Amino acid sequence: MHKIEILGFVAATLTTMAFVPQVFKAWKERSTTDISLVMYLVMLFGVILWMIYGIYHGSLPITIANAFTAILVFIMVVLKLKYK
Template identity: 50%
Template sequence: MISNFEIIGLVAAVITTSSFLPQVFKAYKTKDTKSLSLTMYVALFIGTVMWMIYGIYLKSLSIILANAITALSTLYLVILILKHKK
């Protein structure tokens, strides 16, 4: 059974993760990444992977899912930034 706090975490995960996805879609669609900071997205990727590991330790579905999706999206942005670097 999922606790009420885990439901709050899942709702928060959906909101924060979905707020990040428009940036990913825009970069994919336009191939314009010149205004994106490589350093920021590498740091975000490392941080989200660490949060995901922490979520695995806690067995927290909301922490694991939110950070897994964000880490993959961030890694994709890093790849796009490097690919389209001028």
């Protein structure tokens, strides 16, 4: 594996994991009042497009990171709708 691929995986891990505390907090507190549904819907659409881009270019870091991010963002959308 090339060093640039390792860099891609590290970057992907950090940016994806940035969503974990928000998801955990919303789930734990059962509150999403300060969360923008529109922002998360736009983000979800964007990461799905990035995932497709990663698949097209055969980039594992881009594909995996955006797949996991899409799951986390989707969970936030569900929590937002559930705790509305």
